[in-house]
Amino acid sequence: MKAWVLAAVVALAVSHTTAQAPSARVATASVIPACKVAQRMGYSPSAEEVAAHRLSDAPAIRYPYGTAMPRGWWGFELTVRVDAGGRVVCYGDQDEFGRTQTLSAPRRALLQSLRYRPFQRDGQAVDAVLTEDVAEEERPQQRRPLPVVPLDQVRIVLTRGPCFGDCPSYRVELRGDGQAVYEGSAFVDVEGRHAYRVPPERVAALVDSLRAKDLWSLRTGYRARITDNPTYVLSLTLGDQTHVIEDYVGERAGMPRAVSAFEREVDEAARSQMWLQLTPEAVQRLKSEGFDFASTAGADLLARAVASDGDQKEAALLELIALGTPTDPARRTPQETVWGAGPAEPIVMTALKRGHVALATALIADGALQTQGRTDPGKLDEAFAAAVAGGRLAAVQRVWDAAGGRPYPSLSFLDTSADSEKPVSKRVPVSLQLHQQYAYPKQSIDGVGIARWLAERGCDLKAHGASGDTLLHNATRAGDVELVRYLLDQGVDPSAPGRFGLPALGGAQDEEVALTLLQAGTDPSKLSDFQRYVDYNRWTRVDAWLKAHGGR
Known part of the structure; x- marks a missing residue:
């Protein structure tokens, strides 16, 4: 050329x-x-x-x-x-x-x-x-200048629709005078319509961004040839003119990245996140609306909020409890599974699984693990397994102490394999709950601390679950290199066969974990095409190890 x-x-x-x-x-x-x-x-x-x-x-x-x-x-x-x-x-x-x-x-x-x-x-x-x-x-077909109108004639609406999954589905509307409306539909903590105000300067900044990004000149729709994804819609009204942009995985259909950036700016201006993942600010806004926290709607809100993630979640959850929000599953609206928690699951169990230690502690102190004023062995065992799955040592110890001198919670649970052809159920050490309930937690867990604490009380860290996997397999899939090293130090066989007879190395997605297993003696020849997997992931240290040991 x-x-x-x-x-x-x-x-x-x-x-x-x-x-x-x-x-x-x-x-x-x-x-x-x-x-x-x-x-x-x-x-x-x-x-x-x-x-x-x-x-x-x-x-x-x-x-x-x-x-x-x-x-x-x-x-x-x-x-x-x-x-x-x-x-x-x-x-x-x-x-x-x-x-x-x-x-x-x-x-x-x-x-x-x-x-x-x-x-x-x-x-x-x-x-x-x-x-x-x-x-x-x-590029746009032609440039269309953004209409110049008074700020009070501006209306910006962002709608994020459902998908084949748990995508948050909601709508936010912002007006130039600071009026804001949020409407939550599904997979959000706060559902329903809620009106509030934002500083008008935020809307003015959005108008400036609209102009700078030249969104008024873009197509009215960008739809990629793909299925099961959410549709986002921007409706931009300035005076008597409206421009709509439909975004269905739009960046794979030629949509400029500026549209996605503007969608995020709308969410930030509308403070959407406080409704999607409950925050203390959202709780205060609900109070100002006169929301009935003691109602069925309040019980539903608590169930959704406990089962979802959020950086400021703990304080908001404790506030709901203080406001009299029902914790009894019978008070909730019968519905299908929400955020991975069944409709009949007690709040304390969901809180333990999700690592909400302060909330779980408060509920336990209020008798959540009791029946007719006495500690219920069944609830205690269930809570203990849930606490281990949640990955917070403080929660594990809190449930253990809740026995109050009675027989401690069971150190085993009934595990069932996911094999649909030949499902297997057997009792296994509760330590196998680590990294099993949520395979890819968004927050790090106290893996080594819990494993050590359980081993001191008799848990067998070498045991196989119903599927055949060991705790080493779980830790490897989760990329928990510290737990992998601890288990190897405790004598766990690095080549122990798991599901389909494969060693833990077969589930490695982290180079440090893979290298640790190889150095501990895992035989990579048990995995077909492992070298190609190494090449694809650009694992230079693993590649060097394989060359040094005749594996390439």
């Missing part, structure tokens, strides 16, 4: 802030080749680290209006190797299935423009292999 042609492609096709890198410089640069097999391995920085080292905005390519993308899919992942000086030296030309991918002219032009600050490891600049999620955006 001639230099002037490449320069034109860069100027017209690439919207990349360090497309402040001069076009002439890009044009004269040598063509970046595809990576050889050995070059695909290397230090793999996190997405946050990549963003911090990128000398530009997130990479994006802009195409003329009406462009038809091959296979109808916009956006792609671009894997590159960056040398110790921050320069791209090659790119990955194969997808995860080993299929060769050829870069189009615009994509290659973007590749040429990528620049990074040197990545460091242990204080030394190193080569890095990273993957960029490149946006491909369609």
Whole structure:
């Protein structure tokens, strides 16, 4: 490709802030080749680290209006190797299935423009292999200026619809005078319609953002060829004019990233998060509305809030209890499972599973584990297993102490395999609840502390569950390297067969965990195509270990 042609492609096709890198410089640069097999391995920085080292905005390519993308899919992942000086030296030309991918002219032009600050490891600049999620955006057909109207004639509505799953479904409306309305539908803590106010300056800032992002010029809909995802709708009204943008996985249909960014800005201005995951502020707003916390609606609110996640959740939950919100499952509206907790599950059990220690402690002190004024052995055992699953040592100890001198909670539970053809049930040590209830917890758990505490009281850390997996398998899948190391130190067999006869290594998703298991003696030959898995994950240390031990 001639230099002037490449320069034109860069100027017209690439919207990349360090497309402040001069076009002439890009044009004269040598063509970046595809990576050889050995070059695909290397230090793999996190997405946050990549963003911090990128000398530009997130990479994006802009195409003329009406462009038809091959296979109808916009956006792609671009894997590159960056040398110790921050320069791209090659790119990955194969997808995860080993299929060769050829870069189009615009994509290659973007590749040429990528620049990074040197990545460091242990204080030394190193080569890095990273993957960029490149946006491909369609330009507007023509620019339509945003109507200029008084702020009190502005109305912005964001609707996030349901999906085939637990996507929060709700609607927020903001008006220029500060009026705000939230309506929660499903998979949110607070349901129903709630009116409140926000500072008008927040709405004014949204109008400025609308203008800067030129959303008024975009299509009215972007729908990707995919199923089971939520639909988001922005309705923008200024005076007597309204522009609607429908976003159904829109970034995979040519929608500019600016739309998603604006959706997040609307949520921030409307303070949507306080309703989605109950906060003390939302509780105060409900109080000002005259919400009846002692009603069935209050009991439903508590059940939803206890079963969902949230950074400020504990204080809000305790406030609900103080306001007289019913904890009895019989007071709730009969409904299907919400956030993983059955409709008849006692609040204390859900609180223990979700790690809400302060709430569980308060409920236990109020007699949640008693029947007719005496500790109920059945409730005690159930609560103990739930506390272990929740991963908080303080909760485990609190339930243990609740026995009050009576026989302690059972150190085992009835486990049932998920195998539908030959389901198996058997009693196993309660330690197997760790990392089993929620395989990928959003918060770290006290894995080692609980395992050690249970072992001191007689739990067998080498036991197999009903599916055949051990606690080592659970810890490996969860990426809990400290628990993996502790179990190995306790003599757990690193090659112990689990479900389908596979060792724990088969479930490793973290390189440190995989390397720890290999160093402890796991035989990788028991896993088919393990080397390809290592290559795909760019596990350089595991790869080096395999080479040193004849495994490659």
